[in-house]
Amino acid sequence: MKSIQDCAILHNGVKMPWLGLGVYKVKNGDEVINAVKTALEAGYRHVDTAAFYDNEEGVGQAIKESGVPREQIFVTTKVWNSDQGYETTLKAFETSLKKLGMDYIDLYLVHWPVRGKYKETYKALEKLYKDGFVRAIGVSNFQIHHLEDLMAECEIKPMVNQVEYHPRLTQKELHAFCKQHHIQLEAWSPLMRGGLFDDPTLLEISKKYGKSPAQVILRWDLQNEVVTIPKSITPQRIKENADVFDFELTPEEMEKIDALNMNKRIGSDPDNFDF
Numbered sequence: 001m002k003s004i005q006d007c008a009i010l011h012n013g014v015k016m017p018w019l020g021l022g023v024y025k026v027k028n029g030d031e032v033i034n035a036v037k038t039a040l041e042a043g044y045r046h047v048d049t050a051a052f053y054d055n056e057e058g059v060g061q062a063i064k065e066s067g068v069p070r071e072q073i074f075v076t077t078k079v080w081n082s083d084q085g086y087e088t089t090l091k092a093f094e095t096s097l098k099k100l101g102m103d104y105i106d107l108y109l110v111h112w113p114v115r116g117k118y119k120e121t122y123k124a125l126e127k128l129y130k131d132g133f134v135r136a137i138g139v140s141n142f143q144i145h146h147l148e149d150l151m152a153e154c155e156i157k158p159m160v161n162q163v164e165y166h167p168r169l170t171q172k173e174l175h176a177f178c179k180q181h182h183i184q185l186e187a188w189s190p191l192m193r194g195g196l197f198d199d200p201t202l203l204e205i206s207k208k209y210g211k212s213p214a215q216v217i218l219r220w221d222l223q224n225e226v227v228t229i230p231k232s233i234t235p236q237r238i239k240e241n242a243d244v245f246d247f248e249l250t251p252e253e254m255e256k257i258d259a260l261n262m263n264k265r266i267g268s269d270p271d272n273f274d275f
C-alpha cells in the first residue's frame with residue numbers, strides 16, 4: 001500500500017480504498033460538509049456514513065460540491081436496525097439514496113445483526129445488488145456465527161464485514177474466518193476514539209518513525225489488510241490520518257501492537273445489544 005487511493009479488491013472485483021473517512025457523530029450541514037470536502041482535498045476517495053448518522057444529505061452535498069467525479073468516490077451507507085426486514089430495507093435504501101442525492105451506492109451494509117431480521121434484510125440487499133443500485137453489499141458487527149448462519153442461506157456472499165477493530169480488540173478469529181471466505185474486514189473506531197494515544201508501545205514506535213500514535217495504528221490496520229475509516233472533523237487530523245503511506249512497520253512492531261489486544265470493546269457487543 002503506497003498511496004491513499006490504493007484499494008482492496010472485493011470478491012466481486014469491486015475496488016474499495018483501504019482508507020476512508022468515517023462520519024459517525026458528525027453533524028449534518030457545515031460540519032460534515034467541511035469534513036468530507038477537506039478529506040477529498042487531502043486525497044481520500046472513500047466516505048463511510050449510515051442512515052443512523054443522520055448526515056447523508058451533507059455527505060452527498062459535499063461530494064457534489066467537491067468537483068471530484070462521483071465515480072471516483074467510494075460511498076458506504078447502512079440500513080438502520082428499526083428499518084430491518086425486506087420491504088422496509090428497500091424503502092430505507094430509497095430514502096438514503098435520495099438524501100445522498102445519488103443514483104447508486106458503492107457499499108450497502110446491514111448495520112447490526114438484529115435477531116430474526118438480518119436474513120430478510122440481507123435479501124433486500126441482494127435484490128438491490130442484482131438491480132444495479134449498489135456495487136457491493138455486506139454486513140457490520142457480524143460475529144462468525146452470524147456469518148455462518150447468513151451464508152448457509154444467502155445467494156451472494158457478503159463482500160465486507162465492518163466491525164470494531166483496534167489494538168485492544170484485534171478480532172483474530174473473526175479476521176481469519178473472513179479471510180478464508182474472501183470477506184473484507186473493515187475497522188470501525190480504529191483509533192478507539194482516542195483511547196490509546198498514550199500507550200507506551202505506540203508512543204515508542206511513533207517516535208522511531210516521527211509519526212503520531214494515530215498514524216501508527218492506521219498503518220497497522222493497513223499492513224493487516226484491514227480497511228480503515230478514522231473519523232475526524234479537524235482538518236489537520238484528517239490530513240494526518242491520510243499520511244500513512246510513507247513508512248512501514250516491521251514484523252516485530254506489528255507483533256508488539258497485536259500484543260496490546262485485551263478483547264476489549266468500547267462499543268456494544270454484537271451478541272447482546274438492545275437497539
Ligand SMILES: NC(=O)c1ccc[n+]([C@@H]2O[C@H](COP(=O)([O-])OP(=O)(O)OC[C@H]3O[C@@H](n4cnc5c(N)ncnc54)[C@H](OP(=O)(O)O)[C@@H]3O)[C@@H](O)[C@H]2O)c1
Binds near residue numbers: 022190191215232241
Ligand atoms: N458499523 C458500526 O456499527 C460503526 C460503529 C462506530 C463507528 N463506525 C464508523 O467508524 C468510523 C470511525 O469510528 P469512530 O468515529 O467511532 O472513532 P475513531 O475513528 O476511532 O476516533 C474518532 C475520534 O478520534 C479523534 N481523532 C481522529 N484522528 C485523530 C488524530 N490523528 N489525533 C488525535 N485524535 C484524532 C477524533 O476527533 P476530532 O473529530 O475532534 O478530530 C474523534 O474524537 C465512524 O465515524 C463510523 O463511520 C461504524
